[in-house]
Amino acid sequence: MKSLLSILNNTRIRSIGYQVITLSLVVLFFAFIINNASSNLVEQGIASGFDFLNSTTGFDIASSLIHYDSSSTYLRLFNAALLNTLLVSFISIIFATIIGFSVGIIRLSNHPIASRIAAAYVETLRNIPLLLQVFFWYFAVLQPLPSPRASIDFFNLVFLNNRGLHLPSPELSGHVGLFFSVVIISALLLLYWYKQSKKYRISKGRNRNKSWWYWRVIPLLAVSLAIYNAANIGVNWSLPELTGFNFEGGGVITPEFFALFIALSTYTGAYIAENVRSGIQSIDKGQVEAARAIGLSPFNIMRFIIIPNAMRVIIPPLTNQYLTLTKNSSLAAAIAYPDIVLVFAGTALNQTGQAVEILLMVMLVYLFISLVIALLMNIYNKHFLLIER
Amino acid sequence: MTTPFNNNSRYKKSRYQQWYEALFGSKINSVLTIASLYFLYVTIPPMLNWAIFEANWLGSNASDCNSSGACWVYISVWWQQLLFGQYPSEELWRLVLCSGLFIILLTALILHKRLRAPLPKRLLLISTLLYPFIAFALMYGGFFGLAIVETRFWGGLFLTLVIAVVGITTSFPLGLLLALGRQSTLKIVRLFCIGFIELWRGVPLITVLFMASVMFPLFMPQGVNVDSLLRVLVGVSLFAAAYMAEIIRGGLQAIPKGQYEAAKATGLSYWQAMFMIILPQAITLVIPGIVSAFISLIKETTLVYIIGMFDFLGIVQFTASNSEWIRYTKEGYIFVGLVFWVICYSLSRYSRTLEQKPSNQH
Numbered sequence: 001m002k003s004l005l006s007i008l009n010n011t012r013i014r015s016i017g018y019q020v021i022t023l024s025l026v027v028l029f030f031a032f033i034i035n036n037a038s039s040n041l042v043e044q045g046i047a048s049g050f051d052f053l054n055s056t057t058g059f060d061i062a063s064s065l066i067h068y069d070s071s072s073t074y075l076r077l078f079n080a081a082l083l084n085t086l087l088v089s090f091i092s093i094i095f096a097t098i099i100g101f102s103v104g105i106i107r108l109s110n111h112p113i114a115s116r117i118a119a120a121y122v123e124t125l126r127n128i129p130l131l132l133q134v135f136f137w138y139f140a141v142l143q144p145l146p147s148p149r150a151s152i153d154f155f156n157l158v159f160l161n162n163r164g165l166h167l168p169s170p171e172l173s174g175h176v177g178l179f180f181s182v183v184i185i186s187a188l189l190l191l192y193w194y195k196q197s198k199k200y201r202i203s204k205g206r207n208r209n210k211s212w213w214y215w216r217v218i219p220l221l222a223v224s225l226a227i228y229n230a231a232n233i234g235v236n237w238s239l240p241e242l243t244g245f246n247f248e249g250g251g252v253i254t255p256e257f258f259a260l261f262i263a264l265s266t267y268t269g270a271y272i273a274e275n276v277r278s279g280i281q282s283i284d285k286g287q288v289e290a291a292r293a294i295g296l297s298p299f300n301i302m303r304f305i306i307i308p309n310a311m312r313v314i315i316p317p318l319t320n321q322y323l324t325l326t327k328n329s330s331l332a333a334a335i336a337y338p339d340i341v342l343v344f345a346g347t348a349l350n351q352t353g354q355a356v357e358i359l360l361m362v363m364l365v366y367l368f369i370s371l372v373i374a375l376l377m378n379i380y381n382k383h384f385l386l387i388e389r
Numbered sequence: 390m391t392t393p394f395n396n397n398s399r400y401k402k403s404r405y406q407q408w409y410e411a412l413f414g415s416k417i418n419s420v421l422t423i424a425s426l427y428f429l430y431v432t433i434p435p436m437l438n439w440a441i442f443e444a445n446w447l448g449s450n451a452s453d454c455n456s457s458g459a460c461w462v463y464i465s466v467w468w469q470q471l472l473f474g475q476y477p478s479e480e481l482w483r484l485v486l487c488s489g490l491f492i493i494l495l496t497a498l499i500l501h502k503r504l505r506a507p508l509p510k511r512l513l514l515i516s517t518l519l520y521p522f523i524a525f526a527l528m529y530g531g532f533f534g535l536a537i538v539e540t541r542f543w544g545g546l547f548l549t550l551v552i553a554v555v556g557i558t559t560s561f562p563l564g565l566l567l568a569l570g571r572q573s574t575l576k577i578v579r580l581f582c583i584g585f586i587e588l589w590r591g592v593p594l595i596t597v598l599f600m601a602s603v604m605f606p607l608f609m610p611q612g613v614n615v616d617s618l619l620r621v622l623v624g625v626s627l628f629a630a631a632y633m634a635e636i637i638r639g640g641l642q643a644i645p646k647g648q649y650e651a652a653k654a655t656g657l658s659y660w661q662a663m664f665m666i667i668l669p670q671a672i673t674l675v676i677p678g679i680v681s682a683f684i685s686l687i688k689e690t691t692l693v694y695i696i697g698m699f700d701f702l703g704i705v706q707f708t709a710s711n712s713e714w715i716r717y718t719k720e721g722y723i724f725v726g727l728v729f730w731v732i733c734y735s736l737s738r739y740s741r742t743l744e745q746k747p748s749n750q751h
Binding site: 022 | 418430575577593684695
């Protein structure tokens, strides 16, 4: 009896015991739900597995970046919907960052009116549910706009109505791929030379000769121009035109996209503004005073002292905001923007009934996006941390 | 002799000068002044006109809204649905009683230390533990001869608050266990907790709600039907628990190592050390974090509309399906937004005052 007690009191044995109990509980739980799920699926006559991805969907979606129609497969649908999610998240992230940094900086300015407007903006948007803001933009602002026939037009080029914002869109002809690859390569080369000259300046204490630059930039320009001519790029603007009840030609930003985009970028912008504010406030006053003392201009103080210092504090919460924004883009489901939740977890799920597989795929997508953004931001964060001396 | 240097301390700017400098002291400030004044001029007067001066305040149906301003008649017509959903009118006293009790309990909990004769702690503890049962009995009925009101009749602000409050309270013990598990030396426990937390934090709430509404029934044995509100509550609690776990972990990490070591040195067991030494300190540290988690949860509960429940915001969407009122959803959004704003803003102010309180814990 005594030996049994001593075994039970042995910390190692107890820790193994706890782990075995946890593991078996988890296994039992999964066995229970999987067992139930499989018998329920058989009962309801729902197929399982991922075969449905290769069958045709039979329904169309409102907008897509890649070619998609009702004869496409579910896999195609998944890709189209995923791209829509990424599109609205990406564009909203850019605008939310711009809004956040401007509002955050204005809020810290010593200007009595502007800083209060910025504060009011932050406090209003942060304390109202995002879904309400999405609804407000969609149902109360964009839906009551006039019909296509009575559109609000700007210079007869851009038309705003309840079907969306119609814009002229460029159609490029010629060797577009060649042209764009040249643009990208030149940009990379310029960046590389800039870094080299900076390295030179730091090690030698003086700038490169101007001729060093001339010998590089002028040939590059010449080659690029030659390739541009050879690529025979032509731009043909397609203009929106009213035909019948709707516009044809040009590009269109749908009201669903627009509402989601405005709501996401203004709402997240308010949060980013708070991060920016606390980041800037975290900088020691002495840093700014020292910078002023050595005669840096206000712009250079911002550029070389405040921003690099503040970024270190700002980036981790900023990453979080980007992640939250991407997850919040799932509110698309409420206003029928064809994102992955609406068309895949919604329509496709109703069509096939394969709830487990579909929700698993959708959740994995979000987990994957979260991981990628976290990874990218960690790399960036390291870059800023390395500057620390 | 006066130089700008040695006279600086005695030189005091008049209020006029201070204002002038703030508004037009530099080029940037002048631009900001003009831009912000213009912004206020463009936004404030039309807004006031719409919301107050040209608004329709009295009436009983949409045809009473004939001026160009807001139609506040909307609120007076729909207030009952907005607050309580389809809850039967003759049973409303139960919800009023419930919220009254809740307010009394909350006030007692917050203010009992300031009373001249402090309330006995046991009384507070018992009433806190009893409250959920009383509240459930009052809301759902079936006890003491109260008629049963099924959860599909629950709605409005009432439903929003039920989901948020139940979510945050049940997520607390769960999150506590997960946070402890994540710090545990037991590998399997730790891995499980990390996996659980990261899984829920990585996905949007809407997918969790979809899971609760379509996947959850598949996981139950045949013939078992779980109430849809209960399913949502389970989903929301698990979701909130993952966030709660991270908040509590922050508190646990903020406790100096010496506290852990001292607790161990005095011979306390793991659970004793946790509950008597570490957690009381850690939890006080993270109360502001918990309040902000509660704020986000209140805002996020609006998502239940997407899976077909009529919460506070959902009722506005519901009224939009009524052709008479479809033009006035803007008023509904503004009213709902205002109520959310008041709740969330006051909570966030409260958590800010908690943060600013000097902590003399260590």
